[in-house]
Amino acid sequence: MIKKMFFAILAIGIFTTSCSNDDDGPTTAGLTLNLTGLEELGSDYVYEGWIIVNGAPVSTGTFTSVTFPQIFNVDATQLANATKFVLSIEPAVDPNPEPAPTKILAGDFSGSSAAVDSNGIVADFSGASGKYILATPTDTDDTNEASGVWFLDNTNAPPPVAGLTLPLLPDGWKYEGWAVIGGTPISTGTFTKVAATDDAAPYSGSVALPAPNGADGFFPGEDFLQGAPAGTTFPTDLKGATIVISVEPSPDNSAAPFTLKPLAHVVPGNAANHTVIDMGAGPVVSLSGTVSR
Template sequence: MFFVVIVIGFMTLSCSSDDDNSVATSNLTLNLSGLEALGSNYVYEGWIIVDGAPVSTGTFTNVTFPQTFVVNAQQLSSATDFVLSIEPATDPDPMPAATKVLSGSFSGGMANVNSNAIVGNFNSSAGKYILATPTDNDNTNEASGVWFLDNSSGSAVAGLSLPELQSGWKYEGWAVINGTPVSTGTFTNVNAADDNAATSPFKGNIGNGPAYPGEDYLQNAPTGLTFPTDLKGATIVISVEPSPDNSPLPFTLKPLAHTVPINAMNHTTISMGAGPVTSLSGTVTR
């Protein structure tokens, strides 16, 4: 009988100890708009900032909202901010990546989050481009190249006015040709050639073109397209891309876009307009 009492007492203490060590949890609900699915090697990850340090709230790939995550209640109540990042699906680093998509501060039980502060504010973005193919000696295919410069004064100057991006992001130009987006290259400086100026498979064989972002579509066309082409009627786009990039397709943020007029003149400055997605936003509720 004495042994039975000892065992029961031990079980009671064990249960009591387990109850004492349980961690209270609370729900965190994300209701975000504008996000697109990432490539198979990347995930979105939420973070709350507690005492200045990031605490993960979990990862997701489904971009249908609202979504709810169970997190530590004490940490959640103490959180000052929420941040959303793009992370490798297999991620050995426990800290957030440089590529952060949304952020906002909690006020009471809610944080209004957006991409303006953590990616860039594109409200004042503007763009100009010309049709030209300066990387070959053939003057018959000038409508097969697009360069983001303004030559209306007689001298070439930068055609893009864009904010400096936060770490983890780059700009990328695109020509959407018969429904297929074809990159002009990535860049961070509107006053310099893009990153693939010397290595582009599409450009001609006599040089890299002017010292501004752009591309000549003259050879090695992607499957389903033929180069040289005619960009009149195509859509020219500037997107904001994660770096490293999650996909060969344009990311959801597209601050500038323009359909090339059918009657556009070669070597003549053409103005762009606002793109379809200039910011991402949403609410985070605790």
């Protein structure tokens, strides 16, 4: 009788162990994101986290909320072996399993955490500076000169030189100028070169702009002369407006300035036309956070 009970217990143990082995799968561990400064993206884009394991990116999941902390379940072995965390901006419907070029935060793991920031993955804006003038070179009317802003330095002109000192951006990013008029941000155009014509001139006049020596076209900027957005009137007077340089995802599905704004300045009420005005540091020069495993 004792032998029968022994073998019965042994059989149950073997059966239980066998079922447990059959059910074994990858175990997961929590990855906690605690990030500051991010803003919600448009409806067509999401944030996606990545851990770098043996040099290859592994997705940790996508999110749209910018309320933190947030916790994601990740394969425990991969997470333990991860050397770096990267955050990218991806299309909401994304056929490409690889990270997009638009990477916004990154940092190396040290033990159980990684300090992440935008300085190394987007750019370091600590040395950024800017100058601009008020002028409307795209028309022949000299009575509305305070209705245009151009990012150039004409102190020793001719010829004028670039007014912006900005680092080159990696793929997936562009600069964009803004004039905040009566609380409404109005774009002066996107650009990647500080001594070149920007990508658009929807509000400027029809006079062609010259290409000064050393410049690839004219300079970034805009005359606010026609086609004013609802709630604004052109020509305008930019004195008292805020001039901003932002860093935008490319492609970008939001009409508003993105969270990274390395340069900004309120145009003085006594600003003189055609005279260089210095910009200051913007409200958001870098983004940062902590990733814990």
